Amino acid sequence: MSNEPLHFVTDAIPLRNARALRPYTATVKGLLRGDAEGLVFHKTGGPPWITVGADGAISGVPRLPSALRPTVARIEARNAAGETAAATVEIEVKAPGVKLVPELRVMSWNLWYGGSKVKGARDKQVKFLLDHDVDVVGLQETASTSAQELAEALGWDYFQADSNLGIASRYPIVSRGPLPSASGLNGACARIRVDEERRQDIVVWNAHLGYTPYGPYDACFGKVTPRQLVEGEIASGRTPQITAILAAMKPDLDAAERTPVLLTGDFNAPSHLDWTPATDRYDYGYVAWPASVLAEKAGLRDSFRVAHPDPVADPGVTWSPISPVFTGGYGHDDHTGEPEPQDRIDFVYYAGNLRVQDSRTLVEGIPADIPHHSGNSWTSDHAAVLTTFRVR
Numbered sequence: 001m002s003n004e005p006l007h008f009v010t011d012a013i014p015l016r017n018a019r020a021l022r023p024y025t026a027t028v029k030g031l032l033r034g035d036a037e038g039l040v041f042h043k044t045g046g047p048p049w050i051t052v053g054a055d056g057a058i059s060g061v062p063r064l065p066s067a068l069r070p071t072v073a074r075i076e077a078r079n080a081a082g083e084t085a086a087a088t089v090e091i092e093v094k095a096p097g098v099k100l101v102p103e104l105r106v107m108s109w110n111l112w113y114g115g116s117k118v119k120g121a122r123d124k125q126v127k128f129l130l131d132h133d134v135d136v137v138g139l140q141e142t143a144s145t146s147a148q149e150l151a152e153a154l155g156w157d158y159f160q161a162d163s164n165l166g167i168a169s170r171y172p173i174v175s176r177g178p179l180p181s182a183s184g185l186n187g188a189c190a191r192i193r194v195d196e197e198r199r200q201d202i203v204v205w206n207a208h209l210g211y212t213p214y215g216p217y218d219a220c221f222g223k224v225t226p227r228q229l230v231e232g233e234i235a236s237g238r239t240p241q242i243t244a245i246l247a248a249m250k251p252d253l254d255a256a257e258r259t260p261v262l263l264t265g266d267f268n269a270p271s272h273l274d275w276t277p278a279t280d281r282y283d284y285g286y287v288a289w290p291a292s293v294l295a296e297k298a299g300l301r302d303s304f305r306v307a308h309p310d311p312v313a314d315p316g317v318t319w320s321p322i323s324p325v326f327t328g329g330y331g332h333d334d335h336t337g338e339p340e341p342q343d344r345i346d347f348v349y350y351a352g353n354l355r356v357q358d359s360r361t362l363v364e365g366i367p368a369d370i371p372h373h374s375g376n377s378w379t380s381d382h383a384a385v386l387t388t389f390r391v392r
Contacts, residue, residue, distance in 0.1 A: 006034035006083040009153075010127045016170045017092045017100050018071070019197060020062045028075060028089065029056030030153035031130075033123065038080025046073025050091075062093040100195040101171070103357065104202070104389045106303075107137040108264035108348050114143025115379040122146075124379050126153045128364055129168075132386060136192060138206030138264025138348075139166040161188030167206050174201065178248070186210070187245040187265070189252075194391075203252045207245050207265035209238040209291060214330050215269055216341040219282045221332040226287050238269055239290045246298045253299050253351055260352030260391070263300055266382065267291045270343045273302060274311040282341075292347075300349035303387040307359035318346040318383040321363045322373050348387040359387040 009031050018024040028041070043052040049060040050073045062071065071091045078084045094100050107129075115121025129137065129150070139147050147166025151158030159167045159176040167173070167190040175191040187207035194200050213232050218224050224232070233239050245263075246253075252261045275287040292302065308314035320340060328336040348359065362384045365377035373381075 004034045006032070006077065006079055006085040008032055008077075008085055008087040009123050010130050011087050013087050013089045013130055014133045015058065015089055015091050015155075017094055018062045019100055020064045020093055020095050022096075022197070023061055024059060024091070026058045026089075026091075027056050027155040028058065028087070030155060031087070031126065032056070032077050032085060034085070035079050035081055035083065039077060040079075041075060041077045044074045044076045044086070047071055058089065062091075064095065096197070099200070099391060100197065101135065101200075102391055104194065104354070104391055105133055105135045105386060106204075106262055106264065106348050106350075106389065107132070107134045107384055107386045108140075108206075108266070108346050109137055109384040110140040110208075110266045110346060110380055110382040111142060111146050112380040112382065113141055114146040116143060117373060117381075118376050118379040119374055121379040122149060122153070124364070124377060125150060128362075128379075128384075129154065132362065134386065135170045135194075136202075136204055136262070137168050138204060138262075139168065140164060140206070140208040140266045142166040157192075159188065159190045161206075164208055165206055167204055169204075172196075183248065185245055185248055186241045187248070189248075191259075200391075201259050203259055203261045205245065205249055205252075205261070205263045205265075207242070207263065207267070209241050209265070209267045209269065210236055211268045212236065212330060215289065216281075216343050217326075217330050217332050217335075219284055219287075220341040221326075221335040221338070223282075226284055229284075229287055230290060233269060233290045238267070239294070242267070242291045242294050246294060249298070256299070256352035258352075260350065260354045260389075261300075263295065263349040264347070264385075266346050268345055270345060271302060271305070271347070272296075273305045274315065274344055276311060279311050279315075295347075295349055299351050301351065303348045303350055303356050303389070304344070304359040304361075304385060306356040307387070315342075316344045316361050316385075317342045318344050318361055318385060320381050321378065321383050322367050322369050322376070322381050324369055327370070346382055346385050348385050350387075350389065353392040354389040355392055357388045357390050359385065362386055 271292040367376040367378040
């Protein structure tokens with residue numbers, strides 16, 4: 001029995017889109033916290049077509065007029081002790097023949113050991129995904145179970161590829177693979193069916209490249225030459241890793257005009273689009289960071305830089321919102337206590353019939369710095385990247 005008062009993790013719950021005149025199902029069961037003994041859900045308001053089961057299952061067949069506006073329903077849960085909790089759910093209903101998901105919200109998020117460094121992380125993560133109406137998220141540092149646990153709470157589908165990588169999706173995953181353990185890749189892939197009526201899929205790859213040596217440290221602290229920076233990337237293993245991932249992606253990239261392709265990930269390396277003569281980071285001017293150069297050569301576009309082409313005006317830093325001070329290591333202990341080099345190392349790349357409408361880096365609240373981070377609303381040491389695409 002939980003000592004928490006009965007409550008939903010958030011008051012406003014966006015659910016997957018529905019198709020008018022087609023059966024619809026979703027669930028809110030995993031979003032309730034507190035004493036679950038004798039728990040019963042019911043609808044307190046909303047259109048007649050929505051049925052709420054005692055177990056939190058939502059079902060029904062939307063009527064055609066619903067396709068003209070969002071459908072909102074109020075749901076209440078009551079336990080054996082008489083406690084109640086309420087939340088509002090919203091479902092976009094689309095008419096027959098039109099795109100079920102005209103806008104797709106895709107996130108890349110390093111969870112920082114699954115969120116284990118912050119108290120109550122899992123509920124904070126669930127709320128964050130709902131509050132930002134995310135459709136698909138590529139997860140890194142999942143601590144073996146995070147993709148599954150987040151998806152089960154949200155009522156989503158998932159691919160927990162290994163202890164590190166996972167993909168969670170509001171829409172059904174129709175194929176998964178390859179497994180990193182079998183392929184030797186630092187990446188994994190899921191094919192997601194965003195529209196059954198139109199047989200419309202997207203392919204999502206998710207990657208986490210090696211973290212050491214770290215190029216910005218070698219630039220900021222080591223003052224190595226640009227050539228040595230690039231050589232360090234090759235020596236780090238990141239260049240072979242991204243090369244292997246892009247080779248595995250090639251059949252999907254070749255078919256991207258039919259089925260859009262996404263690559264989310266923590267690259268542990270900056271972008272050549274950010275290290276330019278205009279930014280002149282650490283007096284380096286342009287640096288051809290191999291991971292981003294190779295992704296671009298493979299036909300992928302960096303969604304954040306499409307939305308924000310000026311790296312001076314919009315640096316898009318993702319590392320690190322809770323590490324303003326370098327804490328040592330990586331062969332640069334003599335620089336401990338100096339300002340942490342801040343950079344953009346997390347990405348949402350894309351290819352195919354998608355148009356970037358918006359892209360942003362996200363951090364919840366104003367997180368306290370390490371070592372005072374355990375009570376943060378923000379559960380990671382990276383910022384997340386969220387891109388909204390128009391599906392063409």
